[in-house]
Amino acid sequence: MTTSMEGRLALVTGASRGIGAVVARGLATRGATVLCLARDGEPLEAAVAGLVDDGLDAVALPCDLADDDALDALAGRVERVGEVDVLVHCAAVMSDKGAKTLRTTPQEWRRVMAVDLDAAFRLTTTVGPGMAARRRGRIVHYSACLGRMSGPGNAGGLAPYRIAKAGVNAMVRNLSHELGHGRRGVLVDAVCPGHCRTDMGGPEAPRSPEEGADTGLWLVERDALDPDGAPVVTGRLWEDRAVVPW
Template sequence: MNLDGKIALVTGASRGIGHEIARGLARAGARVLMVGRDPERLEAARAGLAGEGLDVLAFAADVADAAAVDDLVAALPGGLDVLVNNAGQIDPAVSTWDLPVEAWDDVIASNLRGPFLLCRAAVPLMRARGWGRIVNVSSGMGAFADGLDGGHPAYRVSKAGLNALTKNLAAELSGQPILVNVMCPGWVRTDMGGAGAPRSVEEGADTAIFLATLPDGGPSGKFWRDRAEIPW
């Protein structure tokens, strides 16, 4: 479906996968509000997409900061139809007992508290418009099925939590025209994924864009990779 007339918010849109998701949603017709913490990098990213003729805005905010999320919601250009919780951080590849408490707190805040704050703010706006798509960007590293293998404890636990947040929220919205899904982009060449990753940002962003443009009555409360459902 196209997103003509829709308003989308993409977190972590200043680089990497989120930047490509913002591009894809804008190409699909949405007006896209791009979010990241570093204002200069965010503005450069916005200007680049605007230079491609896309309808993009920018708002610098830390998604884990409740007051900043309030300000961000107030800056939305007239409602919200699509939310993509993509912003994320990863902790070092150490075991649980070697992880500094501050690193745990930072990762859980960005990867789980942030999406909670944004979902909490987005649902009333989407209900008011009678339509919504929420896409959470998770990772196979958070899958109970095959991802909780040790190391990066805050990252893996935050993504397992994000999966749970998604399934729980989808159940709360069952029967309503707001679809909530979570996806794994695969291992992607970004600042986080590193130069040796096998996937491009286009490949990483594809399933998020697919889920943000699901037709009415589409699936909700599922975990996806490569446009296919995967085990939790």
């Protein structure tokens, strides 16, 4: 069973390219009005223009997720459009390759944490209370296999990125507990998209952005209850529509 996106307002970060652009188009194609966020205004405007030219309902909201003042202002900008039913946070930055835990500068740590973890928290606390009050909403944060504490997450290196993504996984689990694991109508999940051909993943990556976006779109569309009336599984890290340990 799936939830209709008709009449829903969705907020998607990183929407100018890569997985975020695919998610934004996917939600708009399913009938949602999509608020598209990205840092650089010109590429974002071009991406949104492409959606609008195809008859889809999308709005460009340039925003630097590393800027606290911009995030403060974002809440008001979003409120003027409507009540957000769906948040998909795709934007992320990668650590410097040599950023091991004992070699990472405070500046590098803050640069990565600002977008990969702090912005995830700020976006969640901007739209989450309204979802909880209405007992309806979907929150999906794009994490990474590098943020797992089992499997590939144990390899070390890229410390700010790995730790930020592990923090995203923990935040998702914690918030899901607080919201009754879907029994109050709000599903909260994290996604490992795999190694995709994006600016971060590079042109030789084995997976397409469409493959990386698939699980996020599937999670957004799920009903809060399964056909038997039981709550669906939520508060987990997913990869290819299956729960993976982290």
